[in-house]
Amino acid sequence: MTRQEKKFSGSALEGKHHINLTVNGQLYELAIGTGAGKVNPSDTLSFTLRETLGLTGTKVSCDSGACGGCTVIMDGRAVLSCMLLSIECDEKEITTIEGLKNPKTGELDPLQQSFIDHTAFQCGFCTPGMIMSSKALLNDNPSPTEEEVKEALSGNFCRCISHYQIVRAVMAVSGKGK
Template identity: 75%
Template sequence: MKGIKSRKIRLVVNGHIHELEVGGRPGQIKPSHTLAHTLRETLGLTGTKVSCDHGACGCCTVLMDNQAVLSCMTLTVECDGKKITTIEGLKDPKTEGLDPLQQAFIDHTAFQCGFCTPGILMSAKALLYENPLPTEEDVKEALSGNFCRCISHYQVVRAVMSASEEVR
């Protein structure tokens, strides 16, 4: 593509380094590609879900340097040098054991259809990085950008509180 210098960007996704070429050919990262697109289509990490594709519903939330970002509103070319964590990377990399948050979601059946759950889990994880001992109000505020239509909200809040209580 004219005007775009051939260059590489480096992403660390779930602990794995990915060197990706920017360009217009198949397999390259186009400047218009969103992080959600790259994760799902280029890297095959389909655990991250896209619902509104509009930055409104939080479904596609992933962590960038441990902070929650909407991957459908983030361009991949802006992520050079960043550490990205997706739902697939939430497990303990050494033991392969579930994160306490994931276990709490299982124990509280904190989901129904489960489509919005990866995004909710990543938002909750970002909250716990920032504030390991949140109040219920903190949890609700942190998740207020996550759409869930089944109304798993009440059980989610309980699960996040119980995961944080393990830290207490």
């Protein structure tokens, strides 16, 4: 038994040599191991998204679960991709900021457009995480109150103090459907 096999012994990954991730509707079968295109057991989901799949829209800021910048939607819930190991995400459905636009027309999601219309960012580094947390809220509750928006965004930090515009941008699409 290799060291890697020992590590997975008794876990859901026992005997597995790859993981399946569905990202933005596309299925990726990723071999577990080291080297280009593979998932090292210690890789975080944010690392796999950015470095292995090239989806750099997800930003990594603190890399320790404190800022919300790396938020993606996994099986309908907003999660911090820097705090999850990719191997824990086997068989999960993930949406990143790249997955919000209309795949046929390329049109932005109304929430993305609202962030632009309300100048809801300055440097924009926190923006993908803000949008993904807001999107998870709107998917679950299409007509949130301002308090519910603030609560949903309470784990997302913006160093540029764009919070007022961000709440306005989300409230502008509240009640307008998914």
